[in-house]
Amino acid sequence: MTLSEIQSLDRQHFLGVFGERLPVCFVRGEGCTLYDQEGRAYTDLFAGIAVNALGYNHPAVTGAILAQAQTGILHTSNLYYVQPQAELAALLCRHTFADRVFFSNSGAEANEGAIKLARKYFYAQGSGRYKIVSANHSFHGRTLATVAATGHEDYQEPYRPLLPDGLSQVPYNDFDALRAAVDEQTAAILLEPVQGEGGVIPGDPAYLKAVRALCDERGILLIFDEVQTGVCRTGSLYAYQQYDVIPDIMTSAKGLGCGFPIGAVLASERVASAIAIGDHGSTFGGNTLACAVSLSAMRYLIEHDFSSVAREKGAQLMALLRSISSPQIIDVRGMGMLLGVQLTQDCAAKDLVRALLARGFVAGTASGNVLRIAPPLILSAAQMEAFAKALDDALSGF
Ligand SMILES: *Cc1c(COP(=O)(O)O)cnc(C)c1O
Secondary structure, eight states: OOHHHHHHHHHHHSOTTSOSOOSOOEEEEEBTEEEETTOOEEEESSHHHHTOTTOBSOHHHHHHHHHHHHTTOSOOOTTSOOHHHHHHHHHHHHHSSOSEEEEESSHHHHHHHHHHHHHHHHHHTTOOOOEEEEEBTOOOOSSHHHHHHSBOHHHHGGGOSOSSTTEEEEOTTOHHHHHHHOOTTEEEEEEOSEESTTTSEEOOHHHHHHHHHHHHHHTOEEEEEOTTTTTTTTSSSSTHHHHTOOOSEEEEOGGGGTTSOOEEEEEOHHHHTTOOTTSSOOSSTTOHHHHHHHHHHHHHHHHTTHHHHHHHHHHHHHHHHHTOOOTTEEEEEEETTEEEEEEOTTSOHHHHHHHHHHTTEEOEEETTTEEEEOOOTTOOHHHHHHHHHHHHHHHTTO
């Protein structure tokens, strides 16, 4: 099929939520390189929205998919024991604050689980606490509860009245606003340690520490949404580890399956012990194939210390981006391999992404006119340098 044939089918039959996409269809990938139908190569610095941490066709991913497929079992359901699910849960508990894990199929679903867990925790104590406070410019997903938690008016407006009741937002990195927003009915505070979709805005370390202290003082649960920041992306397995602020509940997804859909809710025993049989569930969540792939990828990432890799490569990439002297760049920020380039109004991030694509480079955007860079963690120094050159060149066209 040609690109225009695919575009025509998409325009006719796919729900119009994505509109005109970038004019490319990738058909093959290897390492950090993607190939389109004409065989043209692109260097990927976006990893399918911070998902493909090990790039394309990595043996730890491809091999695990093939090996699991060859057993003939992709799925058996949670009616039975699932070995890679048990092993993956154990691995996540070993490497994080968590004592217990539940698997979902996406980041939004993981956040749904986190919200349910927080409410159940208070319900089990006979407490009426139910409110969840999150941040403006946050992103927590597209289900009804996670849209209500997402501080983005465009995503919420068509779906009012918002479900469930009791979700509100305050400005991010503003401790006084948060303190003023919590009350006796607040069950949890839900934050991204670094806001990804919102513009790659790192949480202020003093802010996150103060939030933890507020939660302790007021008996509120702290939920970190690490769907985007997790899995070595920011330079530690999860970003909270660098902030040294331990949440009560944490969610993970994106990089967790390195391309295979899987999400997770992680919780301390204190919180998890509120959950009883039948409180939550999933047909697909924690599926054999998903867990086998994630287990293999996570073992590889941890054994090869990809947290340090992301920290070092991220610092190199940040330095390269900061060395570009373009009047269109206002700021370069981020953590590890999650970087944002703040652009001036005359240089639209989405146009810059097109200009980069035309030069054979894949990057993304974030709110607030930010070029977002979240590469596979296996990106080479030469690929980073080539990207910085291409960006410099693309910017000179604005
Ligand atoms: C992408 C993202 C989500 C939603 O994940 P989906 O898999 O698209 O449901 C939630 N939270 C954060 C921080 C994200 O970046």
